[in-house]
Amino acid sequence: MPAERGCRYPVAIVGAGALGLHFAARLAARGPVAVIARSAERAQALRAGVTVGGVPFRPEAFAPADAPPAEWVLLLVKTGDTAEAAATALAMQPQGVLSLQNGLVEAELRQVCGALPAGQGITTEGAFRDGARVEPAGAGETLVPPGFDAVAGLLAAAGLRARVEPDIVAARLAKLLVNLAINPLAALYRVTNGELLAPPYRAQLEALVAEAWPVLRAEGLALDEAAAHARVVAVATATGANRASMLQDVLAGRRTEIDAITGVLLALAERQGVEVPTHRAVLARVKRAEAGRPD
Numbered sequence: 001m002p003a004e005r006g007c008r009y010p011v012a013i014v015g016a017g018a019l020g021l022h023f024a025a026r027l028a029a030r031g032p033v034a035v036i037a038r039s040a041e042r043a044q045a046l047r048a049g050v051t052v053g054g055v056p057f058r059p060e061a062f063a064p065a066d067a068p069p070a071e072w073v074l075l076l077v078k079t080g081d082t083a084e085a086a087a088t089a090l091a092m093q094p095q096g097v098l099s100l101q102n103g104l105v106e107a108e109l110r111q112v113c114g115a116l117p118a119g120q121g122i123t124t125e126g127a128f129r130d131g132a133r134v135e136p137a138g139a140g141e142t143l144v145p146p147g148f149d150a151v152a153g154l155l156a157a158a159g160l161r162a163r164v165e166p167d168i169v170a171a172r173l174a175k176l177l178v179n180l181a182i183n184p185l186a187a188l189y190r191v192t193n194g195e196l197l198a199p200p201y202r203a204q205l206e207a208l209v210a211e212a213w214p215v216l217r218a219e220g221l222a223l224d225e226a227a228a229h230a231r232v233v234a235v236a237t238a239t240g241a242n243r244a245s246m247l248q249d250v251l252a253g254r255r256t257e258i259d260a261i262t263g264v265l266l267a268l269a270e271r272q273g274v275e276v277p278t279h280r281a282v283l284a285r286v287k288r289a290e291a292g293r294p295d
């Protein structure tokens with residue numbers, strides 16, 4: 001359903017990757033959605049069509065320089081691209097910018113957006129992209145901060161599970177905890193999430209949770225220590241056959257999201273005056289793996 005020429009889009013997505021195209025295809029079935037790709041070439045290729053879950057989809061794709069005005073903008077780039085994507089979002093003169101990225105990026109987002117409402121939600125939707133083919137990987141749930149009710153409404157109208165979460169800080173920290181424990185170890189040892197539950201990895205998984213828990217608790221995590229361990233084990237079990245995104249990034253020679261995940265924990269710990277040596281070591285090892293010098 002294309003927007004009329006010159007119209008303001010009700011919603012736009014910056015980042016035409018796995019998750020961005022999955023959300024865009026769902027939203028486009030209900031109303032106009034603008035998709036902002038990294039470049040004019042990529043936007044042109046997208047307009048030729050992709051498949052999402054086997055169904056052809058021709059996104060209304062734009063280059064960042066041609067991004068049209070939009071009411072709400074969703075940010076779905078990898079965390080290393082947040083600032084640039086946020087600047088594109090800001091130029092679209094929206095009512096608000098909502099990140100659904102992993103890690104913690106809200107502070108960086110707000111720095112770019114200034115007075116414009118900007119927030120970070122979380123999503124357990126999943127998708128995988130292989131060239132022009134996107135495969136959604138099971139339905140999840142999207143939680144948005146208060147003030148982004150309209151975005152939750154648009155997502156829900158498109159058939160996605162979405163709602164406003166009053167304690168979005170706690171929800172984000174619980175997701176960060178899981179990513180902090182599973183992602184780096186999966187990437188370093190090149191194992192599936194489920195394999196982390198058995199020796200020799202299990203002890204390291206538990207050590208990462210034990211070290212991160214007091215830091216995240218002090219920031220508003222709503223899980224006690226036993227529940228924190230149980231949450232990580234439950235996610236590793238439920239996603240046992242999956243290869244974590246950080247593992248996929250390392251295998252593909254791409255930059256990982258370690259700075260927005262473990263890097264953010266280190267910054268929080270430093271501010272609190274707490275030592276997190278295991279996470280510090282893990283960050284250094286992931287950086288070496290990113291640079292093609294794994295130990």
Ligand SMILES: NC(=O)c1ccc[n+]([C@@H]2O[C@H](COP(=O)([O-])OP(=O)(O)OC[C@H]3O[C@@H](n4cnc5c(N)ncnc54)[C@H](OP(=O)(O)O)[C@@H]3O)[C@@H](O)[C@H]2O)c1
Pocket residue numbers: 014015016017018019020036037038039042064076077078079081084085088100101102103123124125126127128129137245257
């Ligand atoms: N995929 C999942 O299942 C999933 C689940 C939950 C959360 N997430 C989170 O969602 C975020 C996106 O993940 P993803 O898997 O969709 O990543 P992805 O497939 O790599 O997609 C990101 C897209 O953003 C594009 N991009 C980068 N910088 C841009 C810019 N300045 N302007 C416009 N587009 C730009 C990239 O272009 P190029 O292709 O040219 O690099 C890429 O197409 C990440 O934070 C991830 O952790 C993903």
